[in-house]
Amino acid sequence: MPAVETDQASVRLDKLRQLEALGIDPWGQRFDGRTPIGEIRLLEPLPFDDANPQGQRVTAAGRIVRHRTGGKLHFLELWDQSGRIQLMIRVNKVSELEWKVLNLLDLGDIVGVSGEFGKTKVGELTIQVDQLTFLTKSLEPHPKDVFGLGDMEYRLRHRYLDMIYTPETLKRIQQRVKIVRTIRNHLDDQGYVEVETPTLHAIAGGAAARPFDTHHNALDLDLFVRIALELPLKRLLVGGLEKVYEIGRVFRNEGISPRHNPEFTMLELYCAYGDLFSIMELTEGVFGACVDVLGLGKILPYGECQIDFTGPWPRVLYADIFRQTVGVDLFDEVGVRTAATDNKIHLELRDTKAGTSTPKQHEVLVHELFEHLCEPELAKSHQPTFVYDYPAALCPLTKRKRENPKLAERFELYIAGMELANAYTELNDPITQEATFREQLTGMNADDSMAKMDDDFVRALRHGMPPAGGLGIGIDRLVMLLTNTTTIRDVILFPLLRPETK
């Protein structure tokens, strides 16, 4: 007895050949007149009555995701991006050719159908098919969806299957689109203009992160892929755009975690004549619009907790939360060093390559203490909280407070322990800007410094940038928060994975 061909892909290829033998194009043609399944499901479902058909005629197209065969009666489920619906196909309702095609269908094939919409005896919304059009053959077996897709790697390497068989995935994609569109509408309504600025930068400024390097051959020029949108947008403020924003991809050559992907999407906006506090209100407005568009009320679940987005949100001073949590004053250098030692924070930065170590500057220690002690404290409440007035040394692009130049007018928005937004009253004094670009924080890795001399940017400021407020929002984290998603990989369609090696 010859070996039976059992490989599922081969079986499917064989069915493709059989379709061709029947004169069917296995890759299909234009198919007009379909209605999304989600809309069909809203029609009035009348019970089927052969003698007196009253149901509405509908046409749909999509993927076969289930197939219950009977002798002369088949039930299938058809899936499209708007939903699923049952198909009922009876032998005496379709042509002989269509019946042969039906018996060659595999899970994952794409078909178009027309027929009467109604409900079966048990009340299931159904299309009783009288026209079956084959549209696309699937040559690979699809995962059986009954128990869902469990393996993260499989889901990420086959995102297209994840979209079909893990309903939450498609839903999150759709919600992300809604959220981003809502942000654009909200800003456009307030007179903001959206722009696109370069991705390739000669100087990777605007944030503290390691950039990706690249090279332009014709100019023989080393370049970086942008790590932030900030500096080009502020040049546009100089140029007279008063309310400007960009939603764009930025790239940071750093670790990957449930909250970090090497490329992610940022919103940055700048508002001439605004400041830190006008930006707080704007931020509440943007978040509020996004929360509203989901239509789930003002209180959304995130993991174990409930987040109440009703504004205005609490505003707490960095210095206050520092004093309360760490127990010493922000500017108490001795106290801070003691607290750092007590909390096992190293007072020196060791450069293992150079074999040297440098004592860390006061503000670096302050912020390490803040991250170790204050951020967990902030995470306990889960509720949106603005933390503002940061140590100036940590903020080279931020305007100093007039009454205390050791503080800068910066806030970060914390929700559920995540940093969701970062905003400044923008530094528009070119003399101070040049000085902060020159000042390297001592005890901080040079790669990580936000202070990178950018003469061209300083020159722009020297021509006069209006006082302004600026805001950055991590769109991926915002979508995570609003869609109750705990890993950034599930709000990014194709997060970075190592390529498979055969």
Place this chain on the structure above:
RNA sequence: GAGGACGUAGCUCAGCCGGUAGAGCAGCUCACUUUUAAUGAGCGGGUCGUGGGUUCGAUCCCCACCGUCCUCACCA
């Protein structure tokens, strides 16, 4: 970068003390004109991530590598 866990059929997963592999679904064949994870009968399907080692014998123990996940570090 450090530590931990995992990798078995198309998918989801079992596999005990080391004795050469199992289930459900999917696939194939047959039956079935109202199913809902349809049902009934039967049949196929595996380089147990890769490469070494120990052993009479390795999916199982050891080492290395590859990949994924988690925690930490990094991300001021």
